[in-house]
Amino acid sequence: MTQHDLDPQTQPATHDRPTDARAEAFQGVREARSRELAEDYVELIAELIHDHGEARPVDIAARLGVKVPTVSKTLDRLAREGLITRAKYRSVFLTDDGRSLAKECRRRHEIVLRFLISLGLDPETAERDAEGIEHHVSERTLALFSAFVSRS
């Protein structure tokens, strides 16, 4: 028995399967993290279009609290990923995929927000927390949150 006989990798591992449930969980979280920004953008773009008829980089930047060039670069990525379309010096539009992602995000956001408020949290803190939490709740948890809101 080796000196440091922890669980991982005691057997060779056929190819690359996750070592334990913990690793899977963290990989999930990492995945979520890389999606978060895209979700924030898409959600915000949908909102801007809804409220003001268009989504301009300058407004996106103001709402997110970052500089315009940062937005520009990130929008390039979103376009590459097929979530938005854009033309130079023009405002931004959502693709079908982008729209459906936005809708999905909005739904999650609303459920989390209403849940936190139902729990008794003040609306400002609820908004802040919802912003962070919404990207990390499973469908199962959302269902429970919804149920809680309905029944309260």
Place this chain on the structure above:
Amino acid sequence: MTQHDLDPQTQPATHDRPTDARAEAFQGVREARSRELAEDYVELIAELIHDHGEARPVDIAARLGVKVPTVSKTLDRLAREGLITRAKYRSVFLTDDGRSLAKECRRRHEIVLRFLISLGLDPETAERDAEGIEHHVSERTLALFSAFVSRS
């Protein structure tokens, strides 16, 4: 009135104050995001030390589902930030700061986890969701979560 008169920056803004509450919320989330990895590491290191007497990069890597060189580089950052100490080719130790951060993380993790389970979530999903959520809950929300668990 300009064509696109959205709320931001209607007045010049004395120096750099956040444009709206939304921007503040996002900045908070970005802050949280940059802390998340450090928190995950520190929490895991504490756990490894507790369970096995030491925290080795190879075990950290296995638990997080990343490669050892990634861990090595991140540990350098944590050391730079004063959360851990390390000597070449040796395992890792927490500083006082690291220990207290780990404790704090563990506390949040436990509260979130117990809360989700109290709500009726299965333990596996609860664990996954808690992993993502724990970095984004305010103290106020934690208090409500705790209260809910107690009273259920």
Place this chain on the structure above:
DNA sequence: ACTGATTGTTAGCAATGTCTAACTTTATGC
């Protein structure tokens, strides 16, 4: 329609986090 203000883009820098490949050190087992 010109001019100046606003908006958007591009280029270039820095930090982070991921990887692989190559190398070094430490540990294990005979």
Place this chain on the structure above:
DNA sequence: GCATAAAGTTAGACATTGCTAACAATCAGT
């Protein structure tokens, strides 16, 4: 105690996300 296996480090690549500075395009008001 030596050879091999396991663990750790370093270097270098790449993507992402932030920034500033410089430049380009569009818009607004006269």
